Amino acid sequence: MKTLLLSSLIVFCILIAYENHKHKKMEEKFKQDFWEREDRANHVRKKSLDELPYITLPLESFPMELLKEDPAIAECQRQILALSDQKIVNLTGYTNTDLKLEYGTANITCLSEYDYNYTLLARTLQEWAEALYKAGFLQEAARLLEFALSTETDVSHSYYLLADIYNTLGCPEKKDSLLMAAEHIRTPIKNTIVRTLQGEGPYSSWLHSS
Numbered sequence: 001m002k003t004l005l006l007s008s009l010i011v012f013c014i015l016i017a018y019e020n021h022k023h024k025k026m027e028e029k030f031k032q033d034f035w036e037r038e039d040r041a042n043h044v045r046k047k048s049l050d051e052l053p054y055i056t057l058p059l060e061s062f063p064m065e066l067l068k069e070d071p072a073i074a075e076c077q078r079q080i081l082a083l084s085d086q087k088i089v090n091l092t093g094y095t096n097t098d099l100k101l102e103y104g105t106a107n108i109t110c111l112s113e114y115d116y117n118y119t120l121l122a123r124t125l126q127e128w129a130e131a132l133y134k135a136g137f138l139q140e141a142a143r144l145l146e147f148a149l150s151t152e153t154d155v156s157h158s159y160y161l162l163a164d165i166y167n168t169l170g171c172p173e174k175k176d177s178l179l180m181a182a183e184h185i186r187t188p189i190k191n192t193i194v195r196t197l198q199g200e201g202p203y204s205s206w207l208h209s210s
Contacts, residue, residue, distance in 0.1 A: 046104035049111075055088040055118065055151055062147075063132070063140040070135070076128035083121050090122075091115040092154050093186025122153045129161060130207060138165050149181045156193050160203030167201055 057080060064080075067073045091099065091111060099111050125148040132141040145162040148155065159178050166174040175197060182193040196203060 044101055044104045046106035047102070049103060049107060052089050052114070054114075055090065055121070057084045057088075057121075058147065059084055061143060063137070063143070066132070066137065066140060067135060070131065073128060073131045076124050076131065079120065079124045080128070083117055083124070086117045087114050088117040088121055089114040090118045090151050090153075092118070092152070118151070122148060122151070122155050122158070125153075126155050126158050126161075129158070133161060133165065133204075133207065138168060141165060142169070149178065152181070152185050154185045154187045154189055156189060156196070157204065157206075159193050159197060161207070163197055164202050164204045 059080070062080065064077055068077065087110075089111070091114065094102075096108055096112075100108055103111060125144050129141040129144040129148075132138075132144070142162060142165045145158050145165070148158045149162065159182055163175050163178055166172055166178075179194060179197050182190050182197065184190075185193075
């Protein structure tokens with residue numbers, strides 16, 4: 001019996017050592033591949049950014065005059081106006097290494113700025129839509145969220161709130177378009193968004209509880 005237990009323990013220890021060794025080799029390979037790729041990226045020459053998918057804000061379709069007396073909404077409107085003069089590109093899902101390989105190291109600063117502008121845009125559209133929704137302006141909120149989704153935002157609450165608005169407005173069939181939109185975003189969170197939308201609503205009950 002003792003011999004059997006000892007043999008089992010030895011086999012177990014061997015398996016643990018093997019798995020640790022395999023994991024260590026995989027980790028070393030990952031690090032090596034990363035630094036080799038980073039080194040290649042740092043030697044890519046600057047490329048033109050003319051063909052980037054720049055986002056233009058359709059101010060004429062935004063409710064810029066609605067509830068301007070509300071401080072939260074006024075701040076969102078101010079931020080949107082400020083962004084309308086900036087270059088905005090959704091680079092969600094791309095690492096700095098990806099961007100340097102594609103556009104050159106010399107462009108990384110402005111690309112980071114364009115992506116920051118997009119992050120600010122997506123967050124502002126969501127906050128603005130939430131404020132309008134709470135005030136009872138569902139169609140105006142939907143307009144903002146539909147634009148956000150057209151830019152492939154990965155803000156999950158934008159999908160959830162729009163799904164609830166569609167249900168409230170009596171057009172739940174439009175939820176299919178939200179599922180299609182979620183399938184195109186470039187981050188792993190899309191799986192969570194899709195699974196949530198495939199379930200039963202309401203999806204934005206957090207708005208009321210807050």
